Amino acid sequence: MRIIITGGAGFLGARLARRLLELGSLTDSRGRSRAIDKLLLVDVVAAQGLCDPRVLHLTGDLADRRFVEQAISTDTDTVFHLAAAVSGEAEADFDLGMRVNLDATRALLDRCRLLSAPPKFVFASSLAVFGGLLPDPVPDDAPLNPQASYGVQKAIGEYLVYDMTRKGFVDGRSLRLPTVTVRPGKPNRAASSFASGIVREPLAGIDANCPVAATTRMWVTAPRTVIDNLLVGHEAPASAFGLTRSINVPGISVSVGEMVAALRRVAGDKVADRVQWNFDPAIDRIVSTWPANFAPKLGTALGMQADHDFDSIVHAYIADDMPKT
Amino acid sequence: MRIIITGGAGFLGARLARRLLELGSLTDSRGRSRAIDKLLLVDVVAAQGLCDPRVLHLTGDLADRRFVEQAISTDTDTVFHLAAAVSGEAEADFDLGMRVNLDATRALLDRCRLLSAPPKFVFASSLAVFGGLLPDPVPDDAPLNPQASYGVQKAIGEYLVYDMTRKGFVDGRSLRLPTVTVRPGKPNRAASSFASGIVREPLAGIDANCPVAATTRMWVTAPRTVIDNLLVGHEAPASAFGLTRSINVPGISVSVGEMVAALRRVAGDKVADRVQWNFDPAIDRIVSTWPANFAPKLGTALGMQADHDFDSIVHAYIADDMPKT
Numbered sequence: 027m028r029i030i031i032t033g034g035a036g037f038l039g040a041r042l043a044r045r046l047l048e049l050g051s052l053t054d055s056r057g058r059s060r061a062i063d064k065l066l067l068v069d070v071v072a073a074q075g076l077c078d079p080r081v082l083h084l085t086g087d088l089a090d091r092r093f094v095e096q097a098i099s100t101d102t103d104t105v106f107h108l109a110a111a112v113s114g115e116a117e118a119d120f121d122l123g124m125r126v127n128l129d130a131t132r133a134l135l136d137r138c139r140l141l142s143a144p145p146k147f148v149f150a151s152s153l154a155v156f157g158g159l160l161p162d163p164v165p166d167d168a169p170l171n172p173q174a175s176y177g178v179q180k181a182i183g184e185y186l187v188y189d190m191t192r193k194g195f196v197d198g199r200s201l202r203l204p205t206v207t208v209r210p211g212k213p214n215r216a217a218s219s220f221a222s223g224i225v226r227e228p229l230a231g232i233d234a235n236c237p238v239a240a241t242t243r244m245w246v247t248a249p250r251t252v253i254d255n256l257l258v259g260h261e262a263p264a265s266a267f268g269l270t271r272s273i274n275v276p277g278i279s280v281s282v283g284e285m286v287a288a289l290r291r292v293a294g295d296k297v298a299d300r301v302q303w304n305f306d307p308a309i310d311r312i313v314s315t316w317p318a319n320f321a322p323k324l325g326t327a328l329g330m331q332a333d334h335d336f337d338s339i340v341h342a343y344i345a346d347d348m349p350k351t
Numbered sequence: 352m353r354i355i356i357t358g359g360a361g362f363l364g365a366r367l368a369r370r371l372l373e374l375g376s377l378t379d380s381r382g383r384s385r386a387i388d389k390l391l392l393v394d395v396v397a398a399q400g401l402c403d404p405r406v407l408h409l410t411g412d413l414a415d416r417r418f419v420e421q422a423i424s425t426d427t428d429t430v431f432h433l434a435a436a437v438s439g440e441a442e443a444d445f446d447l448g449m450r451v452n453l454d455a456t457r458a459l460l461d462r463c464r465l466l467s468a469p470p471k472f473v474f475a476s477s478l479a480v481f482g483g484l485l486p487d488p489v490p491d492d493a494p495l496n497p498q499a500s501y502g503v504q505k506a507i508g509e510y511l512v513y514d515m516t517r518k519g520f521v522d523g524r525s526l527r528l529p530t531v532t533v534r535p536g537k538p539n540r541a542a543s544s545f546a547s548g549i550v551r552e553p554l555a556g557i558d559a560n561c562p563v564a565a566t567t568r569m570w571v572t573a574p575r576t577v578i579d580n581l582l583v584g585h586e587a588p589a590s591a592f593g594l595t596r597s598i599n600v601p602g603i604s605v606s607v608g609e610m611v612a613a614l615r616r617v618a619g620d621k622v623a624d625r626v627q628w629n630f631d632p633a634i635d636r637i638v639s640t641w642p643a644n645f646a647p648k649l650g651t652a653l654g655m656q657a658d659h660d661f662d663s664i665v666h667a668y669i670a671d672d673m674p675k676t
Contacts, residue, residue: 120518158594159492167484169494170510171594178514182507185495189503193445269483269496 027052027060028102032088032134033109034067037209038150038249040076042106043067045253047078053261054103055146055197068097069109088130091137098137104146104260105196107134112216113154113176113312120175127179135186139195147187147196148260151272152203153245155181156317163321166274173315174217188271199267201259204247204277205316207285208343217312221246224282225289225340228300229348237306240283243318247277248333248342255330262328276332278339279319288336292344352377352385353427357413357459358434359392362534363475363574365401367431368392370578372403378586379428380471380522393422394434413455416462423462429471429585430521432459437541438479438501438637445500452504460511464520472512472521473585476597477528478570480506481642488646491599498640499542513596524592526584529572529602530641533668542637546571549607550614550665553625554673562631565608568643572602573658573667580655587653601657603664604644613661617669 029046033039043065046052051061065081067073072083086093088109098105109130116123131149138145154177155170170181180202187198209222220237221244227234247255255275267273280288290298322330333339354371358364368390371377376386390406392398397408411418413434423430434455441448456474463470479502480495495506505527512523534547545562546569552559572580580600592598605613615623647655658664 167494169492172510172514173517173594175514175518178510182510185497185503185507189497189500192498193500269498 027054027062027104028064028066028099029062029104029106030066030068030098030102031106031108032068032130034083035069035071035073036108037211038206038253039067039069039108040073041249042108042253042256043073043076043081045257047080052104055144057263060103066097089125089133091133094133094137098134098141100140100142102141102145104148105134105138106148106256106260107131108150110150111176112214113174114217114219114309115215116176116179117174117217117312118215123175123179127176128182131183132186135190135196139190144194144196146260147198148256149183149187149198149200150203150256151180151184151200152177153205153274153316153320155184155202157315160317162317163319164274164317165321166268166324174312184270184272191271197264198271199259199262200272201256202272202274203252204245204275206249206252207246207339208347209249210343210347217309218244220309221282221285224286224301225343228289228297229293229344233300233302235302235304236282236286237304237309238282238313239305240286240303241281242310242313243279243281244313244316245277245279245318245320246336246339247275248339250342250346251331251333255325258328258330266328268324273325273328274320274322276322276325276330277320278332278335280336285336288340292337292340352379352387352429353389353391353424354387354429354431355391355393355423355427356431356433357393357455359408360394360396360398361433362536363531363578364392364394364433365398366574367433367578367581368398368401368406370582372405377429380469380589382588385428391422414450414458416458419458419462423459423466425465425467427466427470429473430459430463431473431581431585432456433475435475436501437539438499439542439544439634440540441501441504442499442542442637443540448500448504452501453507456508457511460515460521464515469519469521471585472523473581474508474512474523474525475528475581476505476509476525477502478530478599478641478645480509480527482640485642487642488644489599489642490646491593491649499637509595509597516596522589523596524584524587525597526581527597527599528577529570529600531574531577532571532664533672534574535668535672542634543569545634546607546610549611549626550668553614553622554618554669558625558627560627560629561607561611562629562634563607563638564630565611565628566606567635567638568604568606569638569641570602570604570643570645571661571664572600573664575667575671576656576658580650583653583655591653593649598650598653599645599647601647601650601655602645603657603660605661610661613665617662617665
């Protein structure tokens with residue numbers, strides 16, 4: 027079985043790759059369990075630290091159709107499409123967002139039409155496809171009404187995945203991920219980047235800024251949990267999906283103030299006091315359009331999990347990703 | 352004021368052009384009434400029979416960005432984007448639909464970003480953006496859930512129009528048109544083409560086939576009514592639109608059997624008996640996914656109209672478009 031991960035050098039992509047190598051097999055689009063022979067990580071840079079004979083690396087631009095043709099061999103069984111320009115980046119640079127989030131998705135799907143059999147195509151969508159006036163909690167069949175370019179591009183990707191699935195070109199699944207926190211490494215240009223920073227930086231002895239109000243609620247998941255849920259989405263039979271092939275992935279609803287309170291419980295006052303509060307209207311404008319509470323019935327029915335509370339998300343970061351001193 | 356109509360040689364495009372020339376002026380995006388100096392009709396072929404010094408014709412492919420650059424001058428005030436590959440055509444030829452319905456729309460919107468001021472952009476969307484399980488009647492805020500490629504491409508166009516409006520690139524309005532009937536001329540590859548054919552052909556003494564059941568309901572409008580509604584959508588102030596810039600255009604809900612009964616009342620048994628019933632599953636599959644009844648509150652509040660009944664739609668065809676013997 028040959029699997030491709032776009033964004034394979036990114037945090038989630040590399041983590042998914044390690045998990046797949048541990049598992050050793052997945053279910054293909056015909057429902058058969060198959061050993062993973064090849065795992066191709068595609069990204070703009072090569073993934074580090076994955077030494078396994080099954081792993082191949084390929085670097086290039088997924089919006090370039092010739093590169094995509096080279097990246098996806100005709101015997102590919104599964105594409106995990108995680109590559110994206112993040113929310114704040116796509117808002118600041120409209121053309122970049124369209125290129126990375128829309129053109130690349132379309133190029134990948136178009137390429138999948140030419141494979142020997144329709145591959146599973148797991149598209150990392152986002153809660154940012156929602157916005158505007160929504161019930162609380164957001165039901166599975168809520169209308170997509172994104173209020174920033176990133177969410178619009180992800181929504182368009184979902185429509186393409188659904189239509190190309192209907193046409194039999196791919197066996198598509200769009201998984202709308204919660205905000206993934208705590209991410210290790212450096213801040214990125216996601217509008218939600220602070221949700222990792224206000225835990226990660228204080229634990230490293232560094233001050234961190236929170237650009238939104240303490241009362242702002244978010245729908246969040248730990249990295250280990252979202253990886254499990256990506257795999258549930260991959261393994262589910264096509265018949266489990268509804269009329270869109272899209273699923274709201276479970277998370278927990280937590281205010282930013284509660285995040286800092288959890289950090290305080292886990293790591294103490296000295297750490298939590300490193301969080302500072304300087305409002306940033308550009309970030310608040312994007313984050314405040316995202317719904318913060320879902321009723322993810324279909325995802326839960328498929329076996330997707332949510333974290334117990336934000337304390338456990340902080341503990342997960344300390345266990346999994348925090349640099350050891 | 353400089354206005355562009357894409358699909359300007361098509362039935363609706365040419366009819367809109369004649370109406371604009373009669374009106375002589377429109378409201379621009381700053382709310383000022385302005386005389387129409389130039390009306391550029393863009394299409395793959397030149398529009399016939401429009402002899403007016405204000406009219407210019409340009410033929411080419413709107414998915415070609417160099418052509419779009421040439422077509423839209425920097426002083427353009429309004430774009431009516433009507434050009435499309437119709438539903439049956441987009442379903443049969445996926446790449447053609449993507450090219451005409453998606454790439455061309457995006458190329459036009461991208462070009463509009465470079466104009467001296469953001470133009471009004473009236474996008475002819477379709478009730479085909481809806482499908483799946485929907486309440487009856489369909490409310491204004493129903494989720495977009497298209498079940499064929501044409502509707503998917505129109506839905507994507509709406510998301511692009513909304514996002515580019517939010518970014519200030521255009522002053523966009525997406526108008527979801529009902530099935531327009533009775534269209535003059537020849538059948539086209541729209542799945543709804545029969546809804547014109549079962550009136551037009553019998554009135555011309557020709558047998559016509561109905562490929563769906565008599566009980567199949569549709570949401571329809573006469574051409575003269577939909578042109579009025581396109582103009583209402585153009586003239587409405589930006590503040591009248593909601594969180595999507597999209598509007599369900601009023602129509603009437605009528606079964607195909609009722610259409611033929613109306614034809615019988617207006618033109619007699621001999622004419623109505625020319626309708627034959629040969630089921631076509633490919634057409635039925637598309638048409639049956641379209642909702643047939645809406646509660647178009649926003650469009651009605653803006654002043655959009657619906658026809659009184661299907662009899663009046665038959666009369667409108669006889670008065671406006673039926674070839675005179």
